[in-house]
Amino acid sequence: MKKILVAINIEKNADRLIAKAEEIAQAFGSKIWILHVSEPDPDDYLGLEAGPQYAQDKRVENRKKEGELVKRMAENLRQKNIEAEAVQLKGSTVKMIKKEVQNINADLLIAGHHKKNFFYDMFVGSIKQELIDDLDVPVLLVPVKHRS
Template structure:
């Protein structure tokens, strides 16, 4: 195992997901790819035509903060645990973005969070983890989160 992708959605969940990836990376000398999938870049000229300016300015600021956070986590993990880490912000849908990075970077394992939802929620939404497992054809470590 040479490449582990950690998909982080919420700051609160990042620590537990990263810790699982670090444990595996230490055992296998793997590189960790720490990613957060976000909405399309508001700096895109075509995207700006659809709404008010303040919406795009707020989203641009949020995106800068997300990028800084991912880069800081990657730097801290690399220093603290002496593993190779790269942080990235990726635009687009979660499954398509993860699938693309898996192919580009020869990812061997995806670490993602899983939150238990109630039965009604499950009946009316798609099962993203199952879709991801079917699409990737590589192991997915689904870490239970609060």
């Protein structure tokens, strides 16, 4: 397990996922990639407008803050002598995670697991299930609590 990809949502328990990746990386001498997927721009979809300028500016500002935070997380790991890189992509979460797993040839994917009810998964779907079904690498789901 030399290449670990950690898929984080900036505001939701990233610290817990990073800690688990750090634990594994120390045991196996692994490198960690910290991935945050930002929401796509509306104009990335055919026929949709990007919205008013202030909304576009806010998205850009948020992405910049998220990118800086992911870079700091990677730097914190490097200060502990763990190889780490920050990756920020925009688009469909599942699609971007799959793409990055392939790009780095990951040995392990670490992601958070929020307990949802049956109806939520039935109507909204389960990103976790889609990743597990489609990837050829082990997926470690770390239980995390939902933050409002």
